[in-house]
Amino acid sequence: MGVLFSAPQYEFQLIRQEWEQRFNELCAHGVFVGGAPVKEFEKHFASFLDVKGVAGVGNGTDALFLALKALEIGKGDEVITATNTFIATVEAIHHTGATPVLVDCERDSYLIDLDQVKANVTSRTKAIIPVHLYGQMVDIDEFVQWAADKGIFIVEDCAQAAGAHLNGKYAGSIGSIGCFSFYPDKNLGAIGDGGAISSNHPELLSGFRKLRNHGGELKYIHEFPGFNSRLDPLQALVLDLKLKYLNEWSERRRENAGIYSENLSNVEGVIVPKHRGDESHVFHLYVIRVEEDRRDALKKHLQKKGILTAIQYPTAVHQTPAFQHLGYGRGAFPVSEEYAQQILSLPMSIALSKADIEYVCDEIRSYMGTN
Incomplete structure (x- = not known):
């Protein structure tokens, strides 16, 4: 699958x-x-x-x-x-x-x-x-x-x-x-x-x-x-x-996000997104956080199971070579720097079924429980 x-x-x-x-x-x-x-x-x-x-x-x-x-x-x-x-x-x-x-x-x-x-x-x-x-x-x-x-x-x-x-x-x-x-x-x-x-x-x-x-x-x-x-x-x-479908599709994404959160909220080591619970979030991405030393390994585990994930974004802008000239050193923005090492974007689209999401969650739960 x-x-x-x-x-x-x-x-x-x-x-x-x-x-x-x-x-x-x-x-x-x-x-x-x-x-x-x-x-x-x-x-x-x-x-x-x-x-x-x-x-x-x-x-x-x-x-x-x-x-x-x-x-x-x-x-x-x-x-x-x-x-x-x-x-x-x-x-x-x-x-x-x-x-x-x-x-x-x-x-x-x-x-x-x-x-x-x-x-x-x-x-x-x-x-x-x-x-x-x-x-x-x-x-x-x-x-x-x-x-x-x-x-x-x-x-x-x-x-x-x-x-x-x-x-x-x-x-x-x-x-x-x-x-x-x-x-x-x-x-x-x-x-x-x-x-x-x-x-x-x-x-x-x-x-x-x-x-x-x-x-x-x-x-x-x-x-x-x-x-x-x-x-x-x-x-x-x-x-x-x-x-003409955008509002309908936005609601579908919110429903998918709800399924993710319901299945992952109690998984030790996984932090699910916090939001207002209203229509101010359309979940272009569903982003969880995992401890830095486990994030990349979890990503690889999911990939082996046929689950594609992404990291948005692996490096805060001030730490990219393109903008190091701005002069912000390491530690200038501690939250962004910390989260860049922890965030993982899970599959999110209107094409996802409940079974798809539960499969992703099962694999996350399995990995986090045994590693």
Whole structure:
């Protein structure tokens, strides 16, 4: 018996027939960049998020970078984010010329520690990027006003949290800007790369659309040097079809997470995720913690049993060679550094059956009980 880590191919099969029909129509029209599919998805996703607009872009990293560029962030500015994130969050800051300022995560939730964020604000702080990690939203409702009072922008990193909502607001609708990745294994995933930027500010939306298209919304009208980062219409077709299932699929992931927690909560040596127990977590990942000296061996044991797992992320950003120049030494962020040696992401997708999850749990229980 084998259990895949994620199953984007399963999701695609659910929409395949309708996608092929729309794909054939697209080919018949011959519009392979931009066009109606992208505009329709942007409109529907904006309605889903309850924001004024969405701009599709080439990928999630571009979403973050272009968002910061639209805010005119650059050399001399500082942007605060978490060190326990995918490197793209910090790369986006770096490539604007601004300085990434990193902080640790909370012990229970793994989410960015907002108290540390406040403690690291300086006169050069231009923006803060809270990462809705593993699919769980950072509660930034009150934090947004605090930041606004200081003239600081909030750019939500929603790469793993499409569909999550808290206090009636979706991830990507609370801060100044929301940034999404549609990488194939995301909760709302394409069949290739894709991303989007959401906002309630018309002037920012116009800026995104110009930046993604060589500095202008209209062909050959270049208001400033821009970039080439457009959402592919083939991907927009997939995303538009999947969007109508997103809430249903989010609930399925929460149910799967519940089965995991029920089976693993009492296993000695295993720490299951803590969360609010509401719809603010869409479980892009189900991440457990195991003692450092047993984590890798457990991963190998599960692999031998046909169970694929992953580690998100094996190294905190400040300890990667790419960002050692920031000057944070070992011990600078003890929680993130400790957890990087303990976390293990278990299989999570809507394709999992209860039997699949119980099999994974049985193998974890067996290993932890005998080693």
